[in-house]
Amino acid sequence: MGLWRARARGITEGPTPADRAGRPALPYPSGWSALAFSDELPARKVLTRPLAGEDVVLYRLPTGALRAVRPYCPHLGAHLGLAEVEGEDLVCPFHLFAFGPDGTCVRTGYGTAPPRSPLDTLPVCEVNGAVFVWRHHDGRAPDWTIPAWHVIGGRPARHTTWELCGQVQEVIENSVDVGHFATLHGWKKAETGKPVVYDGARFHVSLVAHESAPLLGDFTVEVEVDGYGLGCLHADAYTPRLGLRMCTTVMPTAIGPHRMQFRQLNRLEFAEPGFLPGPAARLVSRTAERLLGRAVFRASCEFTAADFPVWNHKQYRKPPRLAHGDGPIGAFRQWARGFYPAPAEREEGPGRTAEADRHRTPGAPASPHAHEAVRHPRQAPAPARHTHANPGSRKDTF
Ligand code: FES
Ligand SMILES: [Fe+2]
CATH class of the missing domain: 3.90.380.10 (Naphthalene 1,2-dioxygenase Alpha Subunit; Chain A, domain 1)
Structure with missing residues (x-):
């Protein structure tokens, strides 16, 4: 070893x-946190990973697109880490409710009309061989990228x-x-x-x-x-x-x-x-x-x-x-x-x-700055580019 x-x-x-x-x-x-390497998520793979005290379920569609969702089925709460990808849908094993690529419930296991109860999705990006999921303490949408x-x-x-x-x-x-x-x-x-x-x-x-x-x-x-x-x-x-x-x-x-x-x-x-x-x-x-x-x-x-x-x-x-x-x-x-x-x-x-944070986040509007390459997560507008050359500052309190 x-x-x-x-x-x-x-x-x-x-x-x-x-x-x-x-x-x-x-x-x-x-900000963005890595939850997996790209090669851990082949097509149709469903993976559960921890982030900030809560599970996140990742899955890859046959098209190669990735999705990240909060772990509990909106129907009766089964853990979606047990779900399977069928076609373009994520299918919960408990009552076979199926959720499309946008998270919408598209059918039930009973053949009845699907309820309006979408999956709780999270922003996800794949770059440099890794899969990152966005989480913000006040529910803000991604406003910077890797x-x-x-x-x-x-x-x-x-x-x-x-x-x-x-x-x-x-x-x-x-x-x-x-x-x-x-x-x-x-x-x-x-x-x-x-x-x-x-x-x-x-x-x-x-x-x-x-x-x-x-x-x-x-x-x-x-x-x-x-x-x-x-x-x-x-x-x-x-x-x-x-x-x-x-x-x-x-x-x-x-x-x-x-x-x-x-x-x-x-x-x-x-x-x-x-x-x-x-x-x-x-x-x-x-x-x-x-x-x-x-x-x-x-x-x-x-x-x-x-x-x-x-x-x-x-x-x-x-x-x-x-x-x-x-x-x-x-x-x-x-x-x-x-x-x-x-x-x-x-x-x-x-x-x-993150469960506590979740109650702050539903319906958070997309940031008007979502396409800016880099912006400080708690400062608006974007701060001026600056440098620090003061090694050993003694004024830290954080
Ligand atoms: S709990 Fe998921 S389909 Fe019923
Ligand atoms: Fe080190």
């Missing part, structure tokens, strides 16, 4: 010190899922916690290349890692990180010395108080040697990818897993006691606040369930 597997917790394990720490410090964040990233290499992406304790925000925050790359992950040194850019629901940070290895000596890794909300982050890491480019998508999803599922997807490619003619250079690149792909993926998972014991047992500090040498965590936390209810709305607390 790899170390990165041993460091993950099985879903049947009991509470950890983090679970026992009391009331979680943060509510569930709003873009499609470049696809590198000639082989399918590799991916894995872990279940961990902790807050999804802290997974994303990891990318600006520059100090821990040396102290926990073993890099010789890491630094932010430019100030972090925050632009609506997106942020961008450039990192340069200084590494050293036997045979290779000293070398650098250039990392461009793009985060979208608190549920998706793309890291494009290039190691010039090896000609290796690796794209890692990190997708933490809050499934309950103090609990998350963590999905990671990797693609890689090796540069084509410039001294060889085109076809031979491509062959060398693709062969290296085929022979080393598994080992590079395992190394990437090991790197990620170094954080697991910390997340499984830590407490969310607010405010944190930051110090010189930390990354720009203070500014990140200010940005992250936009994904949560305003303080007065948080009376229900972080343990509140």
